[in-house]
Amino acid sequence: MATTSIQDKIDTKIAEIALFADSLPAVVTLHDMRTGCICWMSPRGLKDIGVSLKELRALNAEEYYSRFFNEEDAKDYVPKIFGFIQRNNDDEILTFLQQVRFKATKDWNWHMSSVRILMRDDEHKPLLLIVMSFPIDSMHHMTVKASRLLEENNFLRKNFQNFDKLSDREREVLRLLALGKSSIDTASELFISQHTVEAHRKNIRQKLNSNSYYELCQYARAFDLI
Known part of the structure; x- marks a missing residue:
């Protein structure tokens, strides 16, 4: 009933x-x-x-x-x-x-x-x-914004484990890299040596398994660094 x-x-x-x-x-x-x-x-x-x-x-x-x-x-x-x-x-x-x-x-x-x-x-x-x-x-x-958002969300899901390997300092370096900052500018902004910046960039590329500047920028956008 x-x-x-x-x-x-x-x-x-x-x-x-x-x-x-x-x-x-x-x-x-x-x-x-x-x-x-x-x-x-x-x-x-x-x-x-x-x-x-x-x-x-x-x-x-x-x-x-x-x-x-x-x-x-x-x-x-x-x-x-x-x-x-x-x-x-x-x-x-x-x-x-x-x-x-x-x-x-x-x-x-x-x-x-x-x-x-x-x-x-x-x-x-x-x-x-x-x-x-x-x-x-x-x-x-x-529709353009929605397509871009979908692309970023898909990228985030597929690459979360790689991004999670980065240290806080490496994420700062990645953010500045994606903003077009040179290693000299990055060193000055973070108060570290240029040699340290280059070491961080090398580690970032290894952890993210990418040498592509475009793809590194995708990481920065998808994970809200920029």
Whole structure:
């Protein structure tokens, strides 16, 4: 009886959202936290990704994300969503960038999505999550920034262990190197000898396994040294 009652409440909430969702400048998606699956998506979203609501409901969470979303940036925001759910905060809204693949094209389409808890069970646990996904025009400067952010996040994940080998002093030297400082300038700024700077630079290249100035700058950007 309790399960039916909860489902009735969910169906009522879906009906409420469905009345106006497709008039919004966003795709609305509802996640059933009992199963982790999608329980409803606005018609615009279903049309974009080319599936019926019945087909979408049959997918588990892993199938849903792997089929329609860029795996690389999902590695960044999916753990944040799990953390958001665990914090179980009524007032919190989580916003993130994601790339979605539409049926009509092989290209990724950038969206800015926001999620919040829409409904809870009798024990105050999250029951429904609502996600609103706003498309970002491909000509908009945000798509360039989002692509750059994704690239840096991917670089960070792949190279964290190498970067973690650097000492605090080596990170200072790397920062100044990425800023274009010469070994003489670096020595003066850090109050060390030029010979010591060169030794640090050699160690940095060995630990990061790179002699490329561009890649060393990637480390500095990805790990917020500059």
